[in-house]
Amino acid sequence: MSNPVLSPVDNSVEDVSVQDKPRIGMTFEFENAAYEFYNQYGRKVGFSIRKDHAHRSKEDPTIIKQRRFVCNKHGHRKKDKRDMLTKEPRAETRTDCLARLCISRLKDGQYECKDFFDDHNHDLHTPTTVHMMRSQRQISNIVAHGIDLADDSSIRPKATFDLMGMQVGGSENLGCTRTRNNLSFTYSLQLDNGEQITNIFWADPRMLIDYALFGDVIFDTTFCTNKEYRPFGIFAGFNHHRGVTIFGAALLYDETVPSFKWLFETFLETHGQKKPKTIFTDQDAAMARAIGEVLPETWHGLCTWHIMQNGIKHFDNLMKHGSSFLKDLNKCIFKYENEEDLRMHEKFCWMITNLRIIHG
Numbered sequence: 001m002s003n004p005v006l007s008p009v010d011n012s013v014e015d016v017s018v019q020d021k022p023r024i025g026m027t028f029e030f031e032n033a034a035y036e037f038y039n040q041y042g043r044k045v046g047f048s049i050r051k052d053h054a055h056r057s058k059e060d061p062t063i064i065k066q067r068r069f070v071c072n073k074h075g076h077r078k079k080d081k082r083d084m085l086t087k088e089p090r091a092e093t094r095t096d097c098l099a100r101l102c103i104s105r106l107k108d109g110q111y112e113c114k115d116f117f118d119d120h121n122h123d124l125h126t127p128t129t130v131h132m133m134r135s136q137r138q139i140s141n142i143v144a145h146g147i148d149l150a151d152d153s154s155i156r157p158k159a160t161f162d163l164m165g166m167q168v169g170g171s172e173n174l175g176c177t178r179t180r181n182n183l184s185f186t187y188s189l190q191l192d193n194g195e196q197i198t199n200i201f202w203a204d205p206r207m208l209i210d211y212a213l214f215g216d217v218i219f220d221t222t223f224c225t226n227k228e229y230r231p232f233g234i235f236a237g238f239n240h241h242r243g244v245t246i247f248g249a250a251l252l253y254d255e256t257v258p259s260f261k262w263l264f265e266t267f268l269e270t271h272g273q274k275k276p277k278t279i280f281t282d283q284d285a286a287m288a289r290a291i292g293e294v295l296p297e298t299w300h301g302l303c304t305w306h307i308m309q310n311g312i313k314h315f316d317n318l319m320k321h322g323s324s325f326l327k328d329l330n331k332c333i334f335k336y337e338n339e340e341d342l343r344m345h346e347k348f349c350w351m352i353t354n355l356r357i358i359h360g
Contacts, residue, residue: 022101028111031064038069038101039135046124048072048133071099073122095122188266198253201266211247214239217276231255260290282306
């Protein structure tokens with residue numbers, strides 16, 4: 001059965017009114033206003049959009065000077081280095097579509113459309129299926145509140161969905177939500193352009209309460225135990241009895257900067273934007289970069305267990321039990337709390353010199 005899509009040469013595209021179609025020179029009060037305008041245009045025409053390139057101000061990184069919105073089929077999917085482990089690879093959904101809307105920030109703080117390209121190289125959705133596209137999945141606060149009330153009243157999800165759909169004139173006008181918050185459970189999903197789940201985060205009420213009381217975090221993704229080698233990570237910490245407590249858990253598609261950024265941003269959103277004072281992780285470069293961007297004020301430390309494991313991996317003979325090198329390393333890690341005192345210590349200087357010799 002073929003998908004209910006519309007050819008890009010269909011005349012219904014021309015039925016969009018002039019004021020609803022982007023044009024070069026039109027201005028927007030905010031960046032998000034431009035996104036919403038282009039997204040509404042995409043809904044009427046039959047395509048989904050996403051944010052692509054952004055040029056930020058060097059003086060104030062929070063200010064976006066230029067932004068490009070593209071069709072969700074823009075570009076090509078990057079090759080996954082673990083494709084050989086995947087038995088049923090996902091179908092390619094991108095077609096390198098060049099449709100786009102580019103805006104630039106003016107001196108008065110508004111944004112002006114500088115570039116607009118409207119030709120798509122793929123089929124477009126019909127009005128009956130456009131609500132299924134990713135950027136069109138939006139749910140109003142009123143509908144979300146109604147869903148929560150229905151859930152608290154033990155009304156089944158299907159009955160709630162049908163009722164809400166009737167109230168807004170059809171399920172296509174209802175929208176979808178990827179995050180669910182209620183008294184019993186909180187979770188968030190991230191989808192790719194093929195509408196497939198990539199990353200999952202969840203937390204129960206006990207995790208929310210514990211994190212509100214104990215703020216230091218240990219994040220670990222060493223539990224890649226499933227057959228697809230997907231990283232399973234936990235946010236953990238200690239309570240006032242030195243007992244381990246969990247603040248959240250996640251199942252990730254990969255260990256890249258975008259995945260970690262989404263995870264840390266979702267973690268903060270779930271816990272009311274409360275940032276941890278300290279966070280301990282392994283020596284993953286992608287994770288460190290994501291922490292620096294999302295949690296710049298949080299002190300980032302490295303887990304000593306991972307440091308020792310990396311030492312065994314790279315310096316097998318030097319890390320043998322009872323060796324003088326291992327004793328000196330333990331002294332450097334656990335004896336000194338001040339970085340300057342550590343740098344002045346002769347053992348530390350000796351270790352750095354010998355490691356440089358070993359690595360050439």
